[in-house]
Amino acid sequence: MSTAVPPKQREQIVVIGADAAGMSAAHQALRSAKSAGRDIDVIALEKTSDTSYSACGIPYLVSGTVGTTDELSARTPEKHRATGVDLRMNVTATKIDLNTRTVAYAHNAGGEEFVRFDKLVLATGAHPIIPEWAVTDGGELVGGVHPVKDLDHARHWLDLVSRRSRGELAVRRRAVVVGGGYIGVEMAEAMVQRGFSTTLLTRSAVMSNLDSDMSERVCETVRAGGVDAVTNTTVADIDIDSVDGHVRSLTGSNGQVYPTDVVVLGLGVRPSTELGVAAGLPIGERGGYLPNERQEVAEGVWAAGDCCEVIDRIRRKYVLAPLGTHANKQGRICGYNTVGGSHEFPGVLGTAITRFVSAGTHVEVARTGLGTREAAEAGYDVESLVTLGGTASGYMPERSPIATKIIADRRTRRLLGVQIVGGAQSAKRIDTAAAVLWGEMSVDDLAAMDLSYAPPFATVWEAIQLAARRLSDRM
Amino acid sequence: MSTAVPPKQREQIVVIGADAAGMSAAHQALRSAKSAGRDIDVIALEKTSDTSYSACGIPYLVSGTVGTTDELSARTPEKHRATGVDLRMNVTATKIDLNTRTVAYAHNAGGEEFVRFDKLVLATGAHPIIPEWAVTDGGELVGGVHPVKDLDHARHWLDLVSRRSRGELAVRRRAVVVGGGYIGVEMAEAMVQRGFSTTLLTRSAVMSNLDSDMSERVCETVRAGGVDAVTNTTVADIDIDSVDGHVRSLTGSNGQVYPTDVVVLGLGVRPSTELGVAAGLPIGERGGYLPNERQEVAEGVWAAGDCCEVIDRIRRKYVLAPLGTHANKQGRICGYNTVGGSHEFPGVLGTAITRFVSAGTHVEVARTGLGTREAAEAGYDVESLVTLGGTASGYMPERSPIATKIIADRRTRRLLGVQIVGGAQSAKRIDTAAAVLWGEMSVDDLAAMDLSYAPPFATVWEAIQLAARRLSDRM
Structure with a gap:
């Protein structure tokens, strides 16, 4: 046996x-x-x-950059x-x-x-979030309407924009992007770069995860870059070609009709x-x-x-x-x-970054931590301000403007959040603020710390430190 | 009365x-x-x-940028x-x-x-530090030899380089920069941009406030940018024209003679x-x-x-x-x-940044905290590594390389220093490391924190976090 x-x-x-x-x-x-x-x-x-695959890279594929x-x-x-x-x-x-x-x-x-x-x-x-109006009775997406999430979507968009550039669909020249967040703004850039006359519809603001005084700055530059940004507007209706099932126009909650050849769904996930x-x-x-x-x-x-x-x-x-x-x-x-480890994920700060580049316009956008409304809702005694500065010394040709919003708690002086809207080389500064938040440091710490300075890289009071210093003085 | x-x-x-x-x-x-x-x-x-005035801006004035x-x-x-x-x-x-x-x-x-x-x-x-060989018996600076500290020096240099560009001193076409620190490298850039055939003499390395494995990277790019960088060499002698009292050449401690028309003193202050x-x-x-x-x-x-x-x-x-x-x-x-305040200066980390741009070469250099030798001398149990990464996603055209050296204490896991040598948009990342040092955080904190990511701005593991993660794994 x-x-x-x-x-x-x-x-x-x-x-x-x-x-x-x-x-x-x-x-x-x-x-x-x-x-x-x-x-x-x-x-x-x-x-x-x-x-x-890099989902974040899809807008740059659609634009032709990749x-x-x-x-x-x-x-x-x-x-x-x-x-x-x-x-x-x-x-x-x-x-x-x-x-x-x-x-x-x-x-x-x-x-x-x-x-x-x-x-x-x-x-x-x-x-990807697909609104009801984007779906046919048969449960399919309306022709010309598509989200931007995975590589199959990317292939679809590439096909759409390339067909147009080959002139096979010469009438396809208008795009509506629905959604004003990161993917919406990035896809608006891509469509403009592909030569589409582009409208961006958003139910609140362009970049509504910024405070409104900062998102308005983004909205202005996106418009300057050739995008018809329509805020506080949702999609009320869609008009579909009865012959080929393709989208013909969207009607906004503002009553306006937006004729279009393609619709980008940038409504998040x-x-x-x-x-x-x-x-x-x-x-x-x-x-x-x-x-x-x-x-x-x-x-x-x-x-x-x-x-x-x-x-x-x-x-x-x-x-x-x-x-x-x-x-x-x-x-x-x-x-x-x-396999037996005990590693921990220590959480997030809500750090995010993007940019919009079109027709001589270059705006960079970043945020970390809480916005003023989030901070107030969380019970903090919120103090905040926006300061204008530059990415380099005033006499350097590479200087671009940078608007920094800084948010702190008056009681503890703890830094709660930072938002940046500026030109080239502005937004990556958000990481410094993120490190300060990670260490639960104060707005005074941020104002005092030894950050790098040389004329091509910063002003002698680094832009985000200038904001911190001014808020520190005010509190 | x-x-x-x-x-x-x-x-x-x-x-x-x-x-x-x-x-x-x-x-x-x-x-x-x-x-x-x-x-x-x-x-x-x-x-x-x-x-x-901005003393830091003088090299950019001399170069013609300002x-x-x-x-x-x-x-x-x-x-x-x-x-x-x-x-x-x-x-x-x-x-x-x-x-x-x-x-x-x-x-x-x-x-x-x-x-x-x-x-x-x-x-x-x-x-400015003036070496003995640069001074005549009468106590004056030798003709053509000048430091770079205040605006009078700036005016002198502008005069020198502009005279040349006006052809009045057509023979003035060679420059020796003595000193391989920030001002030395920045003035070498300026002289090359003004068309001078430029030699940089330094007693140790180019950017010797970096670890040698990082300063060597700088030295290579400075040479690629057209500067004859001569390391581990001091000035042994100077040859002065007996007629006009102008410098004719320097002799290095290496025995080499460097004929020159002007000498930049970049030896610090x-x-x-x-x-x-x-x-x-x-x-x-x-x-x-x-x-x-x-x-x-x-x-x-x-x-x-x-x-x-x-x-x-x-x-x-x-x-x-x-x-x-x-x-x-x-x-x-x-x-x-x-006026009765009680404000305090909280000290420095040794953060510094510069760049060298010439002939298609763009290198950025930054450091914060301690180098490996300084850390060892201070009694830390030093662990360090250099990691190569990129400033943007691999598929983005703006990606440039970035070498990050990270230095930490094995006993406490505390971050002690970071050094960066890379292409465009690499060096300002040093501020994130400076904030981590300011908060006395660990290399694990740096690896885990929520830093910004989007394809034009970073890789999905941000370059300095990749370095931190690898060092964290090794310790």
């Missing part, structure tokens, strides 16, 4: 979603296991035919496989069973399979959590998973990236911050923790 | 030196007095005919007077008497005067403290006044700017850091404190 022990199964980590968060997790798990001398299997399931879709891919499936990930492409996870520890998935080409997991990482990302919800995982009021500081959402289950809510470090509450930089950091933390 | 009380004398503040530190003090004193409802007199003594000397003046004497400063130009303070509370000063045109002070601010700046020393004020081993945290050097006497030593925040010891940005901050603190 044989008494052989059955061979011990290797530990199996399943990752759902092979973009930034998922693949950071997969690779970190493999690296950590390797350095611990352990053998593990990492299986990643991806429903599209793309891995690890030459090919391939350039937006940080790593091809082959490269991921070469490092040991069992990457299964074009398969859609359909069910997670937390009791049997299995994930069911369907091949997009047909056929279903199951995979066992010891550890599971959810990196399912987010869906919502966390993609259907799988987890069906498996019984809790989600937050903003629709995302609610990971603890180790990015764990259940025993042996982690989540990372756009499918998660994240902790705002200042307000100590969950918020949405769907950005690649967080996805990468969180994915890495999941990777460590699936 | 009259019993009239003599009219009470208004409080009198005397400031010696009317550049950044002195005039910041003068104006802040007036503002503070005004807001306290007090009347004071502020008298400023200036030995030159210039006030509040059009006129006037552009380097932040405020004219008239503007200072308009705000209430009793500004006395072209007078040299000759003696301070701390017992009688008087300053003696001589009009440069002849004649001596005394002025009483209740409070005194020393803002006498620094002298030493604090100008003769007046205070004669009055009995103590100075430090680096030759500067030793102010306390309120910038006070004796009862009722303050000092600010390049004439002072400053506290290094990390090592808690006096160092020299002759920079306009400190002079402005310290001057302002003196101004507050002369």
Whole structure:
């Protein structure tokens, strides 16, 4: 009689979603296991035919700044496989069973399979928000109306704008961008650069995550750059060509009709959590998973990236911050923790940056921390001001203007937030403010600290320090 | 018999030196007095005919980037007077008497005067270091040899380079810059841009305040930009034309002869403290006044700017850091404190930045905190690495390379220093590191913090965070 022990199964980590968060997790798990001398299997399931692409780069692809879709891919499936990930492409996870520890998935080409997991990482990302008016009765997007989220969208947009440049659709020359956030402004830039007569419709302001005195500055430059920015306006109706099903115009809530050939949906995203919800995982009021500081959402289950809510470090509450930089950091933390690590994601500040460049106009926009309204709602005794300065000494040709808004708490003098709107080389200064917020330092610290000065790079009182000094004096 | 009380004398503040530190003090004193409802007199003594000029801008004036000397003046004497400063130009303070509370000063045109002070601010700046070989037996500078410190030097250099461009001195076409620090590199750029065949002689490295693995990167680009950079070489001898007294060549300690038409002295500065020393004020081993945290050097006497030593925040010891940005901050603190304030200067980190642009070459250089040698000497258990990254996403045309050196303490994981050498838009990132140092945060904090990301501005792991993450992993 044989008494052989059955061979011990290797530990199996399943990752759902092979973009930034998922693949950071997969690779970190493999690296950590390797350095611990352990053998593990990492299986990643991806429903599209793309891995690890830069969604943030899509507007620059559409504008023609970036030459090919391939350039937006940080790593091809082959490269991921070469490092040991069992990457299964074009398969859609359909069910997670937390009791049997299995994930069911369907091949997009047909056929279903199951995979066992010891550890599971959810990196399912987010869906672009699609308004009702953009969808036909048949559940399809209206012709010419499209979001900007993944590489398939990118290919669609490239096709649209290139067709036009080849003159095949010579009538396609007007674009409406719906949404005035980062993607809206970046896509407006792209459409203008492609020669489209472009309207930007936004329900509040252009860059409404800035205070209104700062977002107005952005709005002005975007208009100067050739975009017809229409604020405080939603889409009330859409007119569709009954013959080819293509959009003909949008009607705004202001009653105005905007004839157009294409419509960019830049309305943001919502966390993609259907799988987890069906498996019984809790989600937050903003629709995302609610990971603890180790990015764990259940025993042996982690989540990372756009499918998660994240902790705002200042307000100590969950918020949405769907950005690649967080996805990468969180994915890495999941990777460590699936193989026994205890790494923590320390939360976000709401730092963000973008620019709009068109027709001699160059505006850079950045923010970190709380806006004045957020700060007041969080119970702070808010003091703020806007200061105008320059990115270089007044006598240097590269000097560009920079408007800095600074927000602090009068009681503790703690810095709460900074917003920047300025010319070339202005916005990356936001990182200095972010570091000050990270260290929970005061507006006096920011005013006093030893920042770099030389004529091509700054004024002798660095622009954001000038703002801090003035606010410090006023408080 | 009259019993009239003599009219009470208004409080009198005397400031010696009317550049950044002195005039910041003068104006802040007036503002503070005004807001306290007090009347004071502020008298400023200036030995030159210039006030509040940007010494840092001189290389850009010499290069032709800045059009006129006037552009380097932040405020004219008239503007200072308009705000209430009793500004006395072209007078040299000759003696301070701390017992009688008087300053003696001589009009440069002849004649001596005394002025009483209740409070005194020393803002006498620094002298350029002039080596013995550069001085004739008569005590004059050798013809064609000149430092780069004040606007008179600037005028001299402008005259020299413009004369050449007008063809009046067609043989003047070679320059030797002695000194490889900030001013040396900036003047080498200026001379190359003016068409001079330029040699840079430095006793150690080009930018020796960087670690050698970083300064070598600078040296390479400076050479690629057309400067013959000669390292580890001092000046052994000078050959002077016996007819016109003009320099003909320098001989290096390497035995090499460098024929030249002009010599730029970029050897740094030493604090100008003769007046205070004669009055009995103590100075430090680096030759500067030793102010306390309120910038006070004796009862009722303050000092600010390049004439002072400053506290290094990390090592808690006096160092020299002759920079306009400190002079402005310290001057302002003196101004507050002369009228009863108790403001403190919190010390420096050694943050500095520059660039070298020539012939298609663009290198930016920055540092903050301690170098590896300084950190080791201060007793830290030093860990460091250099990481290569980019200033923008790989697919963006504006991406330039960035080498980041990061230095931390293995025991506490505290960040100790960061050095950057890179292309356009790389160096100002140093401010983020400076903020981390200011808050005494760790290398893990820097790796984890929420810094801004968008394709034109950064990689998804921001360059300095990538360095921090790698060092964090290694420690």
